[in-house]
Amino acid sequence: MPETSTANAMRRPRGPRKKDTGDVLLADGAPGNAAGAPVDAPEVDTSYLESLLGYNARRAALTIIALFLRRMAPFDLRPVDFSVLTVVAHNPGVTSRQICAALDILPPNLVGMVKALHKRGLIERQPHPTDRRAQGLHLTPAGQRLHAQAQKTATQLEQEATHTLTRGELQTLTTLLRKVYRGTAA
């Protein structure tokens, strides 16, 4: 599995930052030959790595993530925040435990996210109807508005990221990827 870095490139763009050009995939690579840099770059051979599906899948995912970060910056939403918001939007009253199972997040790591989204006034917790341990999560009106905008942006962003693909190719790609990560055909 080729290491292209940027796996955790979903840093929150909140605090003041030094270098964050948005160019995540090529963060530090290819200096651009500023001054008298050696032009004799012998072109490193990475052809074998590029033959691996894992490498290509990761590069593609990271490309889309990088675009996601740029487009979602106005909403201050990381991928995981958008995912949580989406699950709550489409499943009103869902519990934290259910979100963890659906998105494969560990419960301790979800706590802070929910807390932050609540603090931003985007989600609300209501007592669970049958289980007093649990809490049902709902979007506030503000949360619904933000999510609607964010989901629209996500959809547009996906189309932007796949502009080199025809509609049929995108469908094929999605289907084949699902066949990989689901063990069985689908």
Add this chain to the structure above:
Amino acid sequence: MPETSTANAMRRPRGPRKKDTGDVLLADGAPGNAAGAPVDAPEVDTSYLESLLGYNARRAALTIIALFLRRMAPFDLRPVDFSVLTVVAHNPGVTSRQICAALDILPPNLVGMVKALHKRGLIERQPHPTDRRAQGLHLTPAGQRLHAQAQKTATQLEQEATHTLTRGELQTLTTLLRKVYRGTAA
């Protein structure tokens, strides 16, 4: 970008560990309904997330990474270690700076990896022929043997991960993924 966790699931399986079943993708999700757990799991709707290419690409990449970690455990190689070893194997005398550019690793983060691989007797540093600042990296005989085994394992592992795909489908998938992460057609 759906958060499926496990982005940095490439933890080194060196020290003694508690829970590491290898089941990375479903680390904590779906408890399996051990005892009297509620069977009324209302099936969280994630259909929108599943329509996003970013989600599917990430899931597929994580699936292959998880398999990679299991199959490469005997060699004690993380994806990034294998990538570095591969680049050195295919580009004898390559410099650290070139590896960083090719694999998109930041120089400070490569230092430890090279140091570790050197300590394991897998790579050697030789003075660069024309630049006394740089060092050319080479595989030792032991490194060559290990890399040969690891690369064979990687190739087998890829076939294993894509056993649900025909040869043609795998070719199509790879081509389409490249079209995504390269801006232009390819």
Add this chain to the structure above:
DNA sequence: TATTGTTATACTCTATAACTATA
């Protein structure tokens, strides 16, 4: 002045243990 390799370090993400309230 710029680049290579490096150290030190901060921030983020991921994972485990353990606690409480409830089932």
Add this chain to the structure above:
DNA sequence: TATAGTTATAGAGTATAACAATA
């Protein structure tokens, strides 16, 4: 006894600043 939510914390990954040696 098991589960939902939580706290605290350890560990791994990723990022920047700054330095000495060399170009």
